Amino acid sequence: MAPFELNEVVGQVGAWTIYTMIGFAFGFILESAGFGDSRRLAGQFYWRDLTAMKVMFTAILVAAVLIFWATALGWLDYDEVWVNPTYLWPGIVGGLIMGVGAVFGGFCPGTSLVGAATLKLDAIWFVAGTAVGILGFGETVALFNDFWHSSHLGRLTLQDWLGLPAGVVVLGLVGIAILAFWAGDILRRRIYGGTNES
Amino acid sequence: MAKRAKRDRYWDPYIAGVLLGILLFATFFLTGHGLGSSGGVNRILVAIEDLVIPRHVDTTPYLAAMAGAERNPLDHWIVWQVAGILAGGFVSGWLRGRVRAETRRGPQITARTRWVTAFVGGILMGYGARFARGCTSGQGVSGGAVLSAGSWAFLLAVFAGGYMMAWFVRRLWQPGDDT
Numbered sequence: 001m002a003p004f005e006l007n008e009v010v011g012q013v014g015a016w017t018i019y020t021m022i023g024f025a026f027g028f029i030l031e032s033a034g035f036g037d038s039r040r041l042a043g044q045f046y047w048r049d050l051t052a053m054k055v056m057f058t059a060i061l062v063a064a065v066l067i068f069w070a071t072a073l074g075w076l077d078y079d080e081v082w083v084n085p086t087y088l089w090p091g092i093v094g095g096l097i098m099g100v101g102a103v104f105g106g107f108c109p110g111t112s113l114v115g116a117a118t119l120k121l122d123a124i125w126f127v128a129g130t131a132v133g134i135l136g137f138g139e140t141v142a143l144f145n146d147f148w149h150s151s152h153l154g155r156l157t158l159q160d161w162l163g164l165p166a167g168v169v170v171l172g173l174v175g176i177a178i179l180a181f182w183a184g185d186i187l188r189r190r191i192y193g194g195t196n197e198s
Numbered sequence: 199m200a201k202r203a204k205r206d207r208y209w210d211p212y213i214a215g216v217l218l219g220i221l222l223f224a225t226f227f228l229t230g231h232g233l234g235s236s237g238g239v240n241r242i243l244v245a246i247e248d249l250v251i252p253r254h255v256d257t258t259p260y261l262a263a264m265a266g267a268e269r270n271p272l273d274h275w276i277v278w279q280v281a282g283i284l285a286g287g288f289v290s291g292w293l294r295g296r297v298r299a300e301t302r303r304g305p306q307i308t309a310r311t312r313w314v315t316a317f318v319g320g321i322l323m324g325y326g327a328r329f330a331r332g333c334t335s336g337q338g339v340s341g342g343a344v345l346s347a348g349s350w351a352f353l354l355a356v357f358a359g360g361y362m363m364a365w366f367v368r369r370l371w372q373p374g375d376d377t
Binding site (some may be wrong): 003006016019023026056058063066076094105112119134 | 206208212214217219220221223224225226229230231232233236237239240243244245258260261276279281282285286287289291292294297298300301302303304309313314315316317318319321322323324325326328329330331332333334337340343344346347348349350351352355356357360361363367371
């Protein structure tokens with residue numbers, strides 16, 4: 001049953017090939033959706049262009065539906081799937097810093113890579129900045145190590161936290177997303193007029 | 199309407215989202231984990247540090263965990279995936295004639311200002327992504343899809359941070375005539 005230990009199934013070179021292909025598809029989709037252009041992500045924060053929100057939450061929820069469907073059918077062992085452990089407050093602080101970085105920079109780390117690959121000079125500067133930030137973190141994390149390891153709640157999922165079946169949580173999130181997309185477009189047209197982005 | 203025609207060449211956001219969701223599922227199904235990018239950049243940087251200042255890497259616990267002594271920071275799936283992102287982004291742009299050295303910016307600022315703000319934004323993004331143990335892809339999108347509670351709190355925080363700051367830096371992105 002999935003997931004697999006790729007190194008054992010296809011060997012190391014095979015695994016590296018698969019990871020490169022996955023990355024290739026990821027980069028191709030990000031570029032095709034327009035994220036090589038910094039104005040696209042920045043537009044999200046002025047409600048001018050809702051592509052970022054639509055692509056992101058559509059992707060999250062399509063994947064979630066497939067993951068929990070495959071689990072329910074017994075094809076996928078959810079217990080063996082990596083669930084990012086929750087470090088609540090460090091995650092929130094890091095997220096706030098990133099949000100500020102996103103509105104300054106117009107990229108996130110993934111989208112800046114496709115921007116740089118298509119020679120957008122602002123993306124190349126952003127990638128250079130990312131490198132400085134990452135190095136800076138490695139040098140300073142020792143100063144606040146206790147906070148960085150605080151509020152560790154382990155493998156905490158929304159369904160555990162809410163005490164609901166995973167399917168109900170996924171359905172609820174899909175409903176919220178559809179409502180948000182619909183209301184978001186109405187609001188966007190009210191502010192800026194015109195038709196949908198893309 | 200040349201501008202309109204140019205913009206139309208991007209995929210519809212819902213189509214891009216569905217394809218990305220299928221890719222994300224396939225990744226979890228095959229490998230047991232999701233997508234990522236800042237972690238890969240991190241490992242490439244640590245590998246360079248390990249070449250230049252190996253003693254510093256060995257004595258800094260955060261770095262030693264990736265590259266201490268005999269550990270090779272590049273021997274990790276996320277590094278291969280980052281190489282793929284660059285290749286995929288390039289091919290997609292190249293097929294559509296979008297590979298061009300240029301600076302995308304709001305019309306009210308110069309290219310030089312844009313480079314500075316992009317650099318500053320990158321620093322914050324890199325620092326924040328490591329602080330949060332993952333970036334938009336690794337922590338937000340991947341963790342969100344497997345319903346990690348921390349990832350959803352993180353996603354809300356990213357949007358909250360962006361919307362709190364947006365008003366203060368609106369001149370960076372405002373369209374032409376400021377009326």
